[in-house]
Amino acid sequence: MPIFTQPHQVNMEELNNLASYLGVSSGKLVLDAKEQIPVLKAGNGLTVRGLVSVAKQLVRQSETPELKGTTAEERAAIDQWLEYRVVQVDRSLQEKDVSSVLRDTNAYLSHHVYFVGYQPTLADIILYLGLYRIFEDLTFMEKQKYVHVCRWFSNMQSLFANKMSKKHIAFQRNKIFSGTGH
Amino acid sequence: MGFGDLKKKEGLSVLNAYLADKSYIEGFQPSQADAVVFDALSGPPSADLENALRWYNHINFTGRKKDLSAYGPAGSGAPAAGGDDDDDDDDIDLFGSDDEDAKAERERRLAEYAAKKAKKPALIAKSSLLLDVKPWDDETDMAELEKCVRTIEADGLLWGASKLVPVGYGIRKLQINAVIEDDKISTDFLEDEITKFEDYVQSMDIAAFNKI
Numbered sequence: 001m002p003i004f005t006q007p008h009q010v011n012m013e014e015l016n017n018l019a020s021y022l023g024v025s026s027g028k029l030v031l032d033a034k035e036q037i038p039v040l041k042a043g044n045g046l047t048v049r050g051l052v053s054v055a056k057q058l059v060r061q062s063e064t065p066e067l068k069g070t071t072a073e074e075r076a077a078i079d080q081w082l083e084y085r086v087v088q089v090d091r092s093l094q095e096k097d098v099s100s101v102l103r104d105t106n107a108y109l110s111h112h113v114y115f116v117g118y119q120p121t122l123a124d125i126i127l128y129l130g131l132y133r134i135f136e137d138l139t140f141m142e143k144q145k146y147v148h149v150c151r152w153f154s155n156m157q158s159l160f161a162n163k164m165s166k167k168h169i170a171f172q173r174n175k176i177f178s179g180t181g182h
Numbered sequence: 183m184g185f186g187d188l189k190k191k192e193g194l195s196v197l198n199a200y201l202a203d204k205s206y207i208e209g210f211q212p213s214q215a216d217a218v219v220f221d222a223l224s225g226p227p228s229a230d231l232e233n234a235l236r237w238y239n240h241i242n243f244t245g246r247k248k249d250l251s252a253y254g255p256a257g258s259g260a261p262a263a264g265g266d267d268d269d270d271d272d273d274i275d276l277f278g279s280d281d282e283d284a285k286a287e288r289e290r291r292l293a294e295y296a297a298k299k300a301k302k303p304a305l306i307a308k309s310s311l312l313l314d315v316k317p318w319d320d321e322t323d324m325a326e327l328e329k330c331v332r333t334i335e336a337d338g339l340l341w342g343a344s345k346l347v348p349v350g351y352g353i354r355k356l357q358i359n360a361v362i363e364d365d366k367i368s369t370d371f372l373e374d375e376i377t378k379f380e381d382y383v384q385s386m387d388i389a390a391f392n393k394i
Contacts, residue, residue: 071287110232113205113240151203158210171203 008036011051014129015040017164018055021125022062029054052082052126059122067122077116081123089130098134102146105131109148113155120159128156135169143171188222194231201233205240209393214307214365216241243288307364310342312357312390315376315383320352327382328356334375338366357389364393 012031015038019025028041032049040054041047048057059068069075092101105127108115115123135143135153143150150171161168185200186193197219201207207215220241227234317327324346332341342359349355360372369388376386 111236111239113236118240118244147202151205154203155205155210 008038010133011038014126015051015054015058017129017166018125019058020165021160021163022058022064024058024061052079052086055082055122055126067120067125069116069121074117074121078121078123081115082126085126085130089127089134093133101131102134102149105152106146106149109152113152120156124152124156125160128153128160129164132166132169140172185219185222188219189224194223194227194234197237198227198231198234201237205237207237212241212244308394309362309364310390310392310394311360311362311369311372311388313360313372313376314347314387314389315356315358316349316385316387317353317355317382318384320354322382324354324356327379328358330379330382331356331358331376334372336367336371338363339372361394 008031012029015029019029027043030039030041031037032039035049037050038054039047039049040057042057042061046057048054056068059065069078088104089101092098114120115127131149131153153169154171157166157168160166185196188194188197206212207219209215216237220238223238226238226242229235315327315331317324328344340361342361344356344358346354347357362372369391373386377383
């Protein structure tokens with residue numbers, strides 16, 4: 001089991017991945033040593049702090065600003081999921097308890113294809129990046145338990161993994177493990 | 183292949199099992215496959231077939247091929263009902279289809295989509311395949327083998343460049359490109375036709391399959 005690297009270092013890497021996927025330059029992205037959060041100095045004197053804000057700023061600068069939501073409800077829903085990522089997912093990694101996160105997302109995704117609306121949005125991207133670390137360490141049997149998150153994750157990585165220089169995680173549907181009665 | 187009769191429970195169960203680990207019928211984006219299967223259903227699947235129902239609601243909004251203006255008030259009841267259920271179950275889902283603005287926007291988007299689809303006939307879904315054809319041994323005449331493969335003709339099939347790739351012990355396999363129209367040619371058909379040349383061909387694989 002790999003030791004989890006410090007969350008703020010991983011966040012920096014994620015933001016760089018996001019920037020390269022969006023085709024924008026991550027410009028002056030630095031780590032604020034005191035507060036341990038990423039800080040982006042986007043041109044015209046604007047300073048943005050924190051994973052979620054920086055991610056949204058990068059999307060704003062890209063050619064696909066709709067990724068952060070086109071309607072007010074979409075934006076609100078996306079913001080909620082971004083917050084979920086920071087509060088629940090990253091904390092679960094610290095506490096080594098990922099099962100509640102997996103359970104919640106699995107339940108939600110059982111009747112949704114994407115987290116918000118009918119297309120991948122920033123919420124999906126940030127959750128994909130956040131859950132990546134969890135998924136790296138799951139066994140096939142565990143993945144089988146959370147079918148819906150795996151389906152969503154597999155969908156996400158086909159869309160994003162290559163452009164974000166992330167390795168593909170393998171999924172396998174094995175009838176021996178099926179306890180969920182499909 | 184096939185789901186069976188999708189108007190019956192058995193067919194829907196097969197579809198449900200199939201969609202457990204897939205968001206779409208084929209690949210990772212809505213495609214003709216989703217529209218075709220969608221049209222084969224007589225209505226939304228029951229709630230116990232959760233994967234099929236999820237897929238149905240999703241495609242209902244994004245992937246319909248039919249003329250959506252023909253889909254009157256009775257039809258728009260179905261996605262709204264799905265939205266309401268989600269609202270009840272799950273606080274996080276704010277994307278309800280209740281209020282006026284959302285409905286008006288949806289109608290507008292549906293109309294745009296229908297207009298786009300109406301212009302679509304010009305685009306045909308094509309894919310580029312790379313096939314590996316393996317001979318029996320190193321003495322098989324690869325030029326003959328290639329000629330035989332190229333004699334396979336069908337509407338929507340175009341052969342491309344080919345090359346011979348050594349695989350060891352002097353045996354070489356034929357790697358040949360083909361561009362196919364998804365609707366007309368299936369990989370099973372190609373496999374059957376190629377393996378018919380039993381004198382030359384031991385087996386065939388699809389090395390790569392890319393949508394164009």
